[in-house]
Amino acid sequence: MNTDERSIPRVLGALTLAATFLLAGCASDPSHLPTGATRAQTLQQLGTPTAVYPLPGGGERLQYSRAPMGTEVSNVDLDAAGRVVSNRQEMQEYLFDRTIDAATWRQDDVLRTYGRPYEITRVTSYDGVVWTWRYKTLNSPRYLYIYIDRAGKVTRYHTGPDLTRDMMLDR
Incomplete structure (x- = not known):
């Protein structure tokens, strides 16, 4: 086996790792969260919010902030039944x-x-x-x-x- 053939598994491993990180980044991006998703699905996809606030009508806001150094704050609003009704980068x-x-x-x-x-x-x-x-x-x-x-x-x-x-x- 020559040197080029031995490097193929390493290149494939690096590509697989890069693809995993890319997909993980998309999964944790609030903009990919569908309207109607449950609170449990939201937490599974996005993780623990940086803050949670009650909303009028019994709903709640799950806030995902990249502050203090980041530039994005996403608010995922849930209705009283715990389903996503809005999702906005503020x-x-x-x-x-x-x-x-x-x-x-x-x-x-x-x-x-x-x-x-x-x-x-x-x-x-x-x-x-x-x-x-x-x-x-x-x-x-x-x-x-x-x-x-x-x-x-x-x-x-x-x-x-x-x-x-x-x-x-x-x-």
């Missing part, structure tokens, strides 16, 4: 205006939608805290900033570039 810029309601939102609404932030900071020009999440738009790293006053009410939000990641990517 960290999308076009959704922020539709989702964030500074007139009514409180800290709990922010957590239920975006999960724990990347960081919580204070700025001298604001009497409260600023919660920050990472996200991407067209592979461009960005931040979502949500301002929460001392009473726990959301007062505003804005987005901005993640200049630290931009600089790291330029190297």
